């Protein structure tokens with residue numbers, strides 16, 4: 180693990196309450212400033228004459244690569260720097276690959292399924308990352324590459340650390356040991372990213388096994404067989420693990436349109452938390468009528484969190500609505516706010532006197548039923 184400024188500071192004279200504390204000989208006004216610079220690699224340890232050998236050794240150790248990054252076209256494998264995502268973030272998602280052999284009787288069918296597989300989640304489209312192509316055929320290679328699927332060969336695999344699958348417990352233990360040696364001990368023997376091959380066509384078992392391996396700690400999994408359901412499940416799991424916990428998933432704050440809205444369109448409002456947006460957008464797309472969705476800038480917070488943190492207020496919401504030109508576009512002048520923002524209704528009504536504020540549903544999936552009732556009222 181990396182040495183943080185506080186880890187370094189403890190060894191410096193100010194951290195030890197020594198007489199030389201903050202002497203400025205290193206060019207920094209305080210020991211803390213020097214510690215911060217050292218932790219970021221922005222200064223040389225030799226500038227402080229009072230550095231203990233123990234810290235110099237730690238800093239030297241800290242320079243060693245933890246896990247190497249191996250590139251495969253646009254994919255990066257490895258490069259992790261922490262054992263647990265909450266310490267910082269995981270960097271490069273576990274790569275999912277499938278084996279393909281042009282000499283195999285089911286080759287054409289398998290290639291077609293691989294090429295056709297596409298999975299959409301939170302507005303992004305996903306497919307298989309790579310194919311381990313035995314006896315490759317040029318035309319098929321081109322088709323796969325056009326789709327963004329990389330081709331693995333044995334030269335590439337030689338750059339990785341192969342872990343044989345024995346049973347789940349043993350294999351996970353081995354992967355944990357390898358990752359710990361790489362990240363904590365910075366042991367170069369274990370710095371290559373890992374890959375595992377999983378065989379068989381019992382996709383339920385494979386999904387359970389691969390899920391554990393994605394969590395701890397495979398960098399790449401190559402499957403012998405292809406299954407759309409398996410890959411859709413694993414990609415969903417991977418999305419949960421490999422998002423940066425320090426960066427909330429958010430969409431742009433603006434007015435979105437659904438189903439070619441006209442003057443009779445409904446206007447909805449929610450925060451810019453990606454999951455809130457896509458949950459509502461999904462329902463609005465399924466309506467028979469057109470609609471607008473006003474997205475407020477709320478630092479990627481969900482509705483209730485944003486309201487608690489004052490990231491969605493009547494002032495913020497009214498600014499976004501007023502800055503857009505939807506007032507001129509719709510006849511009914513109704514804004515439907517999330518049910519969870521019921522307490523904001525009166526305040527928002529005052530801030531937007533030209534509109535009628537209606538409290539909608541707490542759950543996005545109830546929007547179609549809510550709209551139906553509204554239209555029949």
Ligand code: SF4
Pocket residue numbers: 191192193199200201202203204205206207208209210211213214226227228229
């Ligand atoms: S040289 Fe810098 S880091 Fe070392 S004791 Fe003086 S101020 Fe602190």
